Amino acid sequence: MEIIFKNVTHSYEANNPLAALGLDDVSVDIKNKKFTAIIGKTGSGKSTLVRHINALLKPTSGTITVGNREITPDTNNKNLKPLRKNVGMVFQFPESQLFEDTVEKDIMFGPMNFGVSEEDAKLAAHDMIKLVGLDEKYLSKSPFDLSGGQMRRVAIAGVLATHPETIILDEPTAGLDPVGRKEIMDLFKNLQSEGKTVILITHNMDDVANYADEVIVMHDGRKVAEGTPMEVFNNQKLLRDDMLTLPQSAIFAQKLSKKYFKFDQLPITISDLSTEIKRQINGD
């Protein structure tokens, strides 16, 4: 589904004209079936932005179009189920949302909440647990006996079990060890290659460089840039205005260019960096 924000403003205190805006006149197009990263400092409006996509928050003014559904300030809370079924949201620390006494029931909760039969929900649980890289034997365990990384996978399986077309991930890998982080990021990339739209909020610029097709940069509730990772990380204005931090490879290239080396475009991944260093050393 294509997601279009048109002049969206969100005020957390609608009656106070002096209050800072959560979103300030944001217009942005999130492309269908792409992997889009949303970056920006803490408090820049990233989470506020994505919470509008499944109408957890409603705009103070402006509209959001999600597929054929339109969300406006007047949208009421009825009939939001089809939208929320199509837009799965994994919050920070999703394991805090686990509550059932077995992993299976926890994963089944979402689909059954959306009217799927118990039998089909069970099938979904068996499919999803494997998809997130856990053995089926975990289904009968209590979610609270699992490690942090395993709990996180169960929570993600629960969101995926309703087969959303769009998946929103709000810092899904915080606190995971690097191996766990890579597995989860690869899982999201696979989901995208199977045709889902993936939206990721992250502070990890290396993940942005390695996984995202598109990047949206937020600052003080405003969208200040969008483009491919290569375009955004080479946006001189953003860097000058301190609205952006760079992937490690780009920082390394900057340091290297103090002597001998010259980068027209800063490389953003290790393989780009290494290719470019070798090219310049070999002088071709």
Place this chain on the structure above:
Amino acid sequence: MENIISIKDVTYTYPDSEAPAIKNLSLDIHSNEWLSIVGKNGSGKSTLTKLIDGLIECDSGTIEIAGQIINEENIWEAREKIGIIFQNPDHQFVGATVEDDVAFGLENQGVPRDKMVKEVNEALKMVDMQEYKTRDPQSLSGGQKQRVAIAGVLATKPQIIIMDESTSMLDPNGRKTVLDLIKRLRHEQNMTIISITHDIEETQLSERIVVLNDGQVVKDDEPKSIYDLGPELTNFGLEEPFSSQVASSLRDTIKLPEGYLNEEELIDNVWKSFSKM
């Protein structure tokens, strides 16, 4: 070197669990040292922290803090020497304002009011948050919240600070602010820093890295030697340092010295090979 914490042959098994979370673990932590504890999710890092802070009690073995073996009678006294900064600052706030929040730990210790006001102000000054004194903690940014949490810990004047993945939720600027602050406090206040982390770049700030696996210490060495493990680091829940990954990708073309190179050393070597061309 004087030991501020001495752990001897400690074993701990969670109720309802078959395998011990910590197995015959011994570890000495020196006074004023910055120690990183690393390991995969589930390797025993958090359990070890809880044992040190007396939140759970060892099944066998002893833990000595500042010269005293901890037991039921002296655990409160021992705990006053330790401040813990957790991962998610949102879970740490109890007060309606920043200053109330920082005062909470002191109130618990029964510090008289006038002394408390003075110490809260001093702690907020140390983390450079005095101008936010009357703000609601929830209105602050992640890095600011974590600084307030640190002020709360500092107000109780601990000798030991345990950082339990306390920068993992912060954006890059917030992370830098917190780490710079910890660096400074360690020198000014002569504190011992124990940092539990998955972040290899953060371990470069420490003097020693202890690797836990399955509840045991499997490596205990200076960072440079630990980084020399190369790709094996992923078995212990760490990434290879960025400079090592870059170095590996260059070795087929550029001649580089063996072993771990930090970023500066790598850049120098790459420059050298350029100027020789």
